[in-house]
Structures are given as structure tokens and as C-alpha cells.
Amino acid sequence: MNKDQLFQAGGVIATGSVVKKDCTWTNQDGETFDFVVGVLKLSFGVVEKMLEAAHEVGPSSAMISAAIRLGEEFDQELTPKEVSMLDPNLAKVFAEAVAEVNPAEKKPSTQERKSGTS
Numbered sequence: 001m002n003k004d005q006l007f008q009a010g011g012v013i014a015t016g017s018v019v020k021k022d023c024t025w026t027n028q029d030g031e032t033f034d035f036v037v038g039v040l041k042l043s044f045g046v047v048e049k050m051l052e053a054a055h056e057v058g059p060s061s062a063m064i065s066a067a068i069r070l071g072e073e074f075d076q077e078l079t080p081k082e083v084s085m086l087d088p089n090l091a092k093v094f095a096e097a098v099a100e101v102n103p104a105e106k107k108p109s110t111q112e113r114k115s116g117t118s
Contacts, residue, residue, distance in 0.1 A: 013042070013043040014041075016040065017040065018038035018039065018040055018041075019040075020074075021037055021039050021097040021100065023036065023093050024093070025087075025089060025090045026089060027089070027090070028087060037070060037074075038068070038070070039067050039068060039069070039097050039098055039100075039101040040066070040067045040068075041102060042098075046066050047066075049066065050062045050063055053065065053066070056080065058084065060091065061081075061091075062083075064078065064091060064094045064095060064098065065077065065079060065080040065083045067098045068098065
């Protein structure tokens with residue numbers, strides 16, 4: 001694979017590439033809110049910065065801060081400290097949205113890795 005093919009295959013993620021995600025959150029008082037957030041596609045560089053921040057606030061807070069964007073233009077960010085103060089149910093909604101846009105690599109099961117010979 002050459003550099004052009006790498007870019008065409010999606011190997012390089014554009015900075016600020018946002019995916020709209022519909023979310024539903026029920027707060028601790030039982031009120032339900034439907035809203036849309038922007039979720040950044042995480043590049044390797046963003047993941048590295050996220051790991052640095054995780055030492056201070058934890059990995060989930062760092063991930064949500066790095067990836068979730070609020071506001072009509074998706075131009076509002078939560079700081080890692082703000083994320084650490086979120087309602088746990090809202091943090092879960094945000095974390096699920098991040099995971100949907102940035103799924104972890106699926107590792108083949110032991111059975112899938114077998115060569116098929118006995």
C-alpha cells in the first residue's frame with residue numbers, strides 16, 4: 001500500500017471529523033432528554049493526548065472530553081474535570097456514543113484464528 005492508497009482507505013482521520021449521534025438520557029430525577037451530540041472520530045494523536053489526560057481524571061473522562069462535542073455547531077467541549085462531574089447515566093450515554101463512532105478493533109476468536117485443519 002502506498003501513501004495515496006492509505007489516505008483513500010481511510011487510514012488518516014481528518015482533524016475535527018464529527019459524526020452526529022442521537023442520544024437519550026434520563027437524569028436522577030427521572031426526567032428524560034433527547035438531544036444530539038457530535039462525536040469526533042479519534043485519530044492516533046488524539047488518543048495519545050487522551051491517554052496523557054487519563055492520568056489526572058481517568059480514562060473515561062479523558063475519552064469523553066476528547067470526543068464529545070456539544071452545541072448546534074458541535075463547537076463546545078467539556079473539560080476532563082467537567083466530565084468527571086457528570087451524572088453517571090449521562091457519562092454512560094456519552095461513552096456509548098464514542099464507542100459507536102470509534103469501535104474497538106474486534107479481535108478474532110480462537111476458533112476464527114484456527115487454520116481449519118485438525
